[in-house]
Amino acid sequence: MTRSWWGWGNVEDEIRGAELDTLLDRVRALVPGELAGHEPPDVAALGLPEPRVSAPASLAALCSADPGDRAAHAHGKAFRDVVRNLHGDLRHVPDLVARPRDERDVVDLLDWCTREGIAVIAFGGGSSVVGGVEPRCSDDRPVVTVDLGRLNRVLEVDVTSRAARVQAGVFGPHLEEQLAPHDLTLRHFPQSFEFSTLGGWLATRAGGHYATLYTHIDDLVQSIRAVTPIGVSESRRLPGSGAGPSPDRLLLGSEGTLGVITEAWMRLQRRPRWRARTSVRFADHAAAVAATRAVAQSGLNPANCRLLDAAEALIHAGVNAPGGVLVLGFESADHPVRDRLERALELCRDHGGVPSAERGGNGDDGTGGTAGGDAVGDTWRASFLRMPYQRDALARHAMIAETFETACTWDRFDELHHAVTEAARQAMHKVTGTGVVTCRFTHVYPDGPAPYYGIYAPGRWGSTVAQWDDIKAAVSEAIATHGGTITHHHAVGRDHRPWYDRQRPAPFATALTAAKTALDPAGILNPGVLLAAG
Template sequence: MTDSTTLSRRAPRRFWGWGQADASLDTREQATVKTMVEQLEVPYTERAVPQVHEFTLPSPRVAAPKALVSVFSATPLDRLNHCVGKSYADLARMWLRAPPTPPDWVAFPDDEQAVVDILDWAQAHNVAVIPYGGGSSVCGGVEAAVGDSYAGVVSLDLERLNRVLEVDPISRAARIQAGALGPQLQAQLKPHGLTLRHFPQSFEFSTLGGWIVTRAGGHYATQHTHIDDFVESTRLVTPNGILQTRRLPGSGAGPAPDRWVLGSEGTLGVLTEAWVRLQEPPCFRVSASVRFTDYFAAARCVRALAQSGLNPTNCRLLDPMETVFSGVGDGRFAILVLGFESSDHPLQAWMARALDLVRDHGGTFDADAVARSLAAQGGDEHRSGAAGAWRDAFLRMPYWRDPAVGLGLIMDTFETAITWDRFEAFYASVKADVGAAIKRATGQEALLSCRLTHVYPDGPAPYFTLAARGGADGSVASALSAWRDIKQAANAAVIAHGGTITHHHAVGRDHRSGYEREVPALFRQMLAAAKQVADPQGIMNPGVLLDPVARQVGHSGILAPSFSGSDVKAAAPCKTPT
């Protein structure tokens, strides 16, 4: 076994929270968290964070393969960092010093051949394999609790596969290894004058491969919003061979194989690299902060913007309570954060037309501030005011959650998408249902807010944030129990009122109950059949999306799925009408 300090190329991360191990809140952020906590009538005190020595982990159940022992680690820190992701439930269990079953080993392959060798070994020894990128999953996507039908579990961390391998400047595309974190691929593309321009909130701690297999959403609100829009071809190592798709700008040749890779969440194989479309970095920017007294009038303004063809890069609508969570308002107004970017042309005409639509819907803004935000050749004036404050809060918010979890508070989010014709009723119904669930679970009125993170001509992606006291005793355990009921209610609400179970946070284990209602049963059978071909022994990320056929997969008890892939049978043949 090799010590993790020689294996890892990344700075140590918090196994119990978000980000780097040495991360801390500044004085202003501490004040923000204190205010949020005290709004819920909980005293703000600092609690001792979990330490590795407080955890007793079981010994590995299987021996590491002799030929690969140099890339395997069983150090407590590596195992703790790889047993869960970064959901509220994941962090709460760490604060309780009661994580689910850790992986027996963490593997850090040096190259694709090592990935192949690990899968071959795992198949031969009945070992489950959990592909791991940055570990930022908030839906149970990398959990190592897979039940007793496997001899062991390996978390396969791709952090060493982190290079930009090839750049095609003519087509503006690059071949990049799947383990490259956002800053790593950005830094390697910069000398070529190009960028992927995909910036999820987890950008610093998530990988290209993770984005692709979870169909991640980026920061930009319109046009190229999902990683799907950038994928040109993929390379997937499966237990049954390598699936390499052809690099093309587009094709009408039958069902696209890349569509099986996108969103596969490690259930079919390990994504090792992909060709992705690139762009020139923007050098022209402009932003505006718009206030509305009527939230639904603001939503109708956003719809007009989404359907205008202007394609703003930022078009986030924060309801009044969300402005409080984000630290950009006092709860009296809805705020629209609006922005445009271009690498080719000035943007005055685009913003001018957008502000015409804003006026038409009753929005107000500071014209001088908009003029000051105009930036060319890399200026940062667009980051001033509410737009800049929101951006800063957006990136730092995961850090604010960590101490709140330790105080026994529930702070979580869930997101969905719905068509415009149903949005207003959907917004009211989901808030009512989830608010009632929070009251039942905690006995307290909820702080529940919403922002529109992405908008399309036919509908928005509402992103809800909730904060509540976990229970009468103020313990993390009671908060986790209450969260379980709230999460199930949120899953049920977004599906019952016509939305998707997830817009960009993936399915994992926590969203399976909704996914099984959203996706037709026949498609689930098709997916189960594809998994049997690619992964005949059912070793790849069992329990995520579906259970392998003929396997009894263990679940952590956080959220139990309602449907088991073990129940999938071959689809009945279609009968010709007589």
């Protein structure tokens, strides 16, 4: 497979042919337009500037100045990144891409960059959608992107404690392959799973497979090891500790600003044997939200509890349900889960939900036998995995297709949801004339949901980044004003900084700045992310 330098995933998996025709027909039915296609430029024609720095002889073998390498590490994978790539707009590119072979190489790279005042951006899979890996430095200093892809092994497995010591550069599928012989799994499956790494998940506090209980990578961490410009930090491996503020919590979500995460001990699970899943349709969205809250507060802890609103259900599951569809799933390595699903369905019926007659999953005898499928859930899951490719195809046809997410408490959801959707509609009407906004819950907690919104609007080729930026600013203001977080699991990066600065408490900002100064005296680590460069 060939990784796309300009868009999501593999070149061979791009949307083409009949799949593309079907996608464009579906979009035209929602937001009419010409949808003329555009091809990405050839990297060789981009005319990238010459590197401003050369690696010393001791590190030269680790560093690449290849234009294709530099272009592929210039942006993340957000809509605005993809569009800028399509236009050949790579005004910020790393001067070099370094690929350390081990932790000693990381230390040597940081020592060199500290001495020379070179910015360092830690790079996992490059799937950031918030400008987190973009070498956009306000002082225009040279940049070395440190790609950790060679640090990709499971180093130790503790079967007794169900934990493993894992290098940070391992991609999701390769991690699971290495755990499989031990009948263990991390069970962390973000949408970017195939193209993101453990270190990236830790650095951005990624949200994964579970819609309840173990929602963030934070919940699966036992200890973290990271290289900082002043030394190596490694927390003690423990199931829990009350010894002061957690050193792991300082690095979780630090987005490469405090150190380069090189490995971590991760809590594992046995691979599930029992599964049960289905979907529930609703005639009223408020009732669907109430049912979802009841399930989230029940203690049943479903692995999947995703509420799709009417637009999301129609676009991505092909279902006409005025109040939306709740996709439910339970799993366990220890015991049958059919009774949990049935209790959840009772709660849904209490709020007017109509469960599908289909049930998916394994039989309760644990043999792995299939007990039928759930067409709605299956269709949505298949579409979910193709969404980033669909986004890229639409971007090539001057469509604005992007997402944003937040979280809030249940008591604030109605007000926030109304404010956000109205802000999105008004902004789309202002900059494009029309558009569609969708919503689904990606994760739900006893005290609140994590709404995830989609935007589909016709753009003008050459202006879609500016149009999206206007929409994004409007919805971000609505989120900040009505008590949501600027990000639930997409991270802060550079794109969310203005709203993050307003969200965090001032004393914490002071403490974070002090930590940055202490750990990174030369200010080389991902300058401009989380904190102003300086």
